[in-house]
Amino acid sequence: MRHTPEPAINPTAWAELRALGGDEADAMVAELIGMYQEDAAGLVATIRAAAAAGDAPGLADATHALRSPSATLGALPLAECCRLVELAARSEGLASAERIEPLLTEFERVRAALAQLALAP
Amino acid sequence: MKDRLRILVIDDDRLLQVVLTRILRELGADVQLASDGQSGLQRALEQPPHLVICDWVMAGMDGLEVCRQFKADPGLKQAFFILLTSRSEVDDRVAGLDAGADDFLSKPLDPSELKARIRSGLRIHQANAQLRQLSADLAQQKHHLEAELARAAGYVRSLLPARLDGAVGGESLFLPSQQLGGDCFDFYWLDHRRLLVYILDVSGHGVTAALTSISVHNLLRSRALPKDLLADPGRLLTYLNACFQMDRQNDQYFTMWCGIYDKDTRELQFASAGHPPALLYIPGVNSELKQLKAPGLPIGLFDEAVYLPQTLILDASSQLFLCTDGIFEIHLIDGRLWEYDEFLMFVKDLLDGGVRAPEQLVANVLAHTANPRFNDDVVLIALEL
Numbered sequence: 001m002r003h004t005p006e007p008a009i010n011p012t013a014w015a016e017l018r019a020l021g022g023d024e025a026d027a028m029v030a031e032l033i034g035m036y037q038e039d040a041a042g043l044v045a046t047i048r049a050a051a052a053a054g055d056a057p058g059l060a061d062a063t064h065a066l067r068s069p070s071a072t073l074g075a076l077p078l079a080e081c082c083r084l085v086e087l088a089a090r091s092e093g094l095a096s097a098e099r100i101e102p103l104l105t106e107f108e109r110v111r112a113a114l115a116q117l118a119l120a121p
Numbered sequence: 122m123k124d125r126l127r128i129l130v131i132d133d134d135r136l137l138q139v140v141l142t143r144i145l146r147e148l149g150a151d152v153q154l155a156s157d158g159q160s161g162l163q164r165a166l167e168q169p170p171h172l173v174i175c176d177w178v179m180a181g182m183d184g185l186e187v188c189r190q191f192k193a194d195p196g197l198k199q200a201f202f203i204l205l206t207s208r209s210e211v212d213d214r215v216a217g218l219d220a221g222a223d224d225f226l227s228k229p230l231d232p233s234e235l236k237a238r239i240r241s242g243l244r245i246h247q248a249n250a251q252l253r254q255l256s257a258d259l260a261q262q263k264h265h266l267e268a269e270l271a272r273a274a275g276y277v278r279s280l281l282p283a284r285l286d287g288a289v290g291g292e293s294l295f296l297p298s299q300q301l302g303g304d305c306f307d308f309y310w311l312d313h314r315r316l317l318v319y320i321l322d323v324s325g326h327g328v329t330a331a332l333t334s335i336s337v338h339n340l341l342r343s344r345a346l347p348k349d350l351l352a353d354p355g356r357l358l359t360y361l362n363a364c365f366q367m368d369r370q371n372d373q374y375f376t377m378w379c380g381i382y383d384k385d386t387r388e389l390q391f392a393s394a395g396h397p398p399a400l401l402y403i404p405g406v407n408s409e410l411k412q413l414k415a416p417g418l419p420i421g422l423f424d425e426a427v428y429l430p431q432t433l434i435l436d437a438s439s440q441l442f443l444c445t446d447g448i449f450e451i452h453l454i455d456g457r458l459w460e461y462d463e464f465l466m467f468v469k470d471l472l473d474g475g476v477r478a479p480e481q482l483v484a485n486v487l488a489h490t491a492n493p494r495f496n497d498d499v500v501l502i503a504l505e506l
Contacts, residue, residue, distance in 0.1 A: 013229065016231075016232055017140070019232075020140060020143050020144060020232055021143070028139070028143070031139065032136050032139060032140070035135055035136055035139070036136060039135070039136075061180065064178055065133070065134075067207070068132070068133075068134035068136075068137060068176070068228060069134050069135075069136040069137065071228055071229035072134060072136040072137045072140055072229060072230075073136065074229075076229070079229070083207065
């Protein structure tokens, strides 16, 4: 069975978000993407640092902070990665570079997808 | 709701703030934004929102605590409070409900579900606001009504006679079971020799009963009636029966006992319209408590009722007691109704023991029957003739 990877940005969620913007959908989506790029870069840096330092509470807070805006933009697989890392960090105190690998990979996919969407929404 | 709908969003995700603001403005709401619980509470205190959407997990004060603080504030607790939860927190909804949350929404938010929840929240908020208004109105009306009744009761009391000193001593006690009762009485000198005394008990309670008793009272006090009519108990009751027929008096009837006492001849003439007999106490070694009965139906029941007066010459230092049935129609501690004969024996023992004052007689009745208070109006008049 051929495995099709789930899109980084969920098409249904993205369509709903654009529908919300109505006539100003392009402007609104551009504003949201701009905000996200601004905030997410900092949060991912914090996540890397916390994981490297074995700082589980710091890792839990930063993944929680990344999760909500990711979900808002329709980046549902990334939001799920955030949830899993946050859960492990908070309930089991797990924080390591290894644990955040899937999250970082997914974040790169989201960044690429958003760049595409920003160019051609 | 008169002012524009105000919704407060408390969430540290500024993307979500942008998205929520858009959705909520579509609903015609003014949107207030806060990024943490503390500043959210601050915004709310400045201008209380109708509805709050608050994230659960936030740095600093979490959504549960924000919710608790809203619900503990008298000015804010009316706001409909929606907590935003993530999937992992679904099991914690019990804690959210305990904190006072009114509804929950799961992230990521579905715009149409969000709008539907908000509409339903606003319906509940408005219904609650109407109920609060209604309850405030009712409380105010009740307050007005009680004040009116208290004024009316004050008026009734002001009509009742003061104690009588001199050739005949008179004392009375009036205990309406509610603020207004249908019992009424009077005693006063018609001229330098003759004292008129009457007591009446209108069926029912409250304002309508009180109105009837007041109108009888005012009629008899108005001096509009000729003195020879007032001085003739049988004719007086016949006259009242013609004036106060039930179909013209809010379906009310009343019982009445009335008497005329001539202090020079010591003659007491009396008549009764279905009222419990007055009690005449003759002190001495062979003391007696006589029931002064006279035939006659309650006033207002039949046009053709006949009232036959009775006449009696009183011994020196007799005492006359008039009461309404409220004083003896009471239940004993075993639930049994007090027998009238038992009441008479009890009163006679008290009188033999020197108890005379209406207050003391009534207090003894309550103590004897182990009742904290009377269920019906109680009037007791004591005359020293």
